[in-house]
Amino acid sequence: xxxxxxxxxxxxxxxxxxxxxxxxxxxxxxxxxSVLDQKPxxxxxxxxxxxxxxLANPQAALMVDHYEEAWDRLWYILVICRxxxxxxxxxxxxxxxxxxxxxxxxxxxxxxxxxxxxLTPHSVVTWGLDPETT
Amino acid sequence: xxxxxxxxxxxxxxxxxxxxxxxxxxxxxxxxxSVLDQKPxxxxxxxxxxxxxxLANPQAALMVDHYEEAWDRLWYILVICRxxxxxxxxxxxxxxxxxxxxxxxxxxxxxxxxxxxxLTPHSVVTWGLDPETT
Numbered sequence: 013x014x015x016x017x018x019x020x021x022x023x024x025x026x027x028x029x030x031x032x033x034x035x036x037x038x039x040x041x042x043x044x045x046s047v048l049d050q051k052p053x054x055x056x057x058x059x060x061x062x063x064x065x066x067l068a069n070p071q072a073a074l075m076v077d078h079y080e081e082a083w084d085r086l087w088y089i090l091v092i093c094r095x096x097x098x099x100x101x102x103x104x105x106x107x108x109x110x111x112x113x114x115x116x117x118x119x120x121x122x123x124x125x126x127x128x129x130x131l132t133p134h135s136v137v138t139w140g141l142d143p144e145t146t
Numbered sequence: 147x148x149x150x151x152x153x154x155x156x157x158x159x160x161x162x163x164x165x166x167x168x169x170x171x172x173x174x175x176x177x178x179x180s181v182l183d184q185k186p187x188x189x190x191x192x193x194x195x196x197x198x199x200x201l202a203n204p205q206a207a208l209m210v211d212h213y214e215e216a217w218d219r220l221w222y223i224l225v226i227c228r229x230x231x232x233x234x235x236x237x238x239x240x241x242x243x244x245x246x247x248x249x250x251x252x253x254x255x256x257x258x259x260x261x262x263x264x265l266t267p268h269s270v271v272t273w274g275l276d277p278e279t280t
Binding site: 032 | 154159160164168208209211213217220251
């Protein structure tokens with residue numbers, strides 16, 4: 013979970029319609045953080061589907077998994093969590109710093125003031141993981 | 147979408163709690179199909195979270211995407227769809243055949259009688275795809 017470069021975040025709107033998006037994220041102790049980086053204008057970031065969903069319904073799920081053609085080597089980690097939008101504060105700034113440590117790509121992007129999605133896990137399901145590699 | 151080996155399926159339960167799972171799937175004209183293959187006993191297949199969600203709430207989303215470290219090459223295809231469980235019938239058997247054509251791995255698995263999830267798309271969002279490659 014700490015080393016994975018990409019995960020998939022599922023959210024749902026107030027009517028239970030699911031949405032899914034690939035996300036870069038960082039794990040900080042108990043929580044996971046993902047920054048909104050895909051739109052140039054800050055105002056539009058909070059109109060993203062995942063943000064509107066989180067504001068209407070904080071239930072979320074993050075999937076980190078591995079695919080290869082040898083199906084006996086598949087694995088996944090599913091994190092059921094509560095999602096929250098951080099628009100300011102130390103928590104948000106700290107998450108940006110951690111994301112820049114993990115992803116070189118973020119160091120050159122102007123994301124200092126971008127909102128961050130905080131995911132607080134409340135349960136984890138793992139499947140197919142070799143105990144030796146966890 | 148046709149060639150992708152793996153996608154991620156998001157569903158949600160009756161209370162809007164999202165779930166996500168990596169899935170192998172096949173595209174047949176308009177619809178997508180995924181077989182329940184991960185449990186040995188047929189009875190337990192319908193207790194899978196994705197199945198219980200679909201029965202309670204048919205709204206679903208399938209994500210097919212590409213990640214690499216060169217972020218200008220990222221892309222995704224998001225298919226918003228209606229999910230349905232096929233327990234028998236020609237549609238189900240045809241889907242199994244198509245899945246076995248696409249995935250060698252399924253040819254050796256005893257999935258002839260397994261339930262299939264049918265996804266009927268009603269909208270598609272694409273992002274980052276080079277028009278030349280679509």
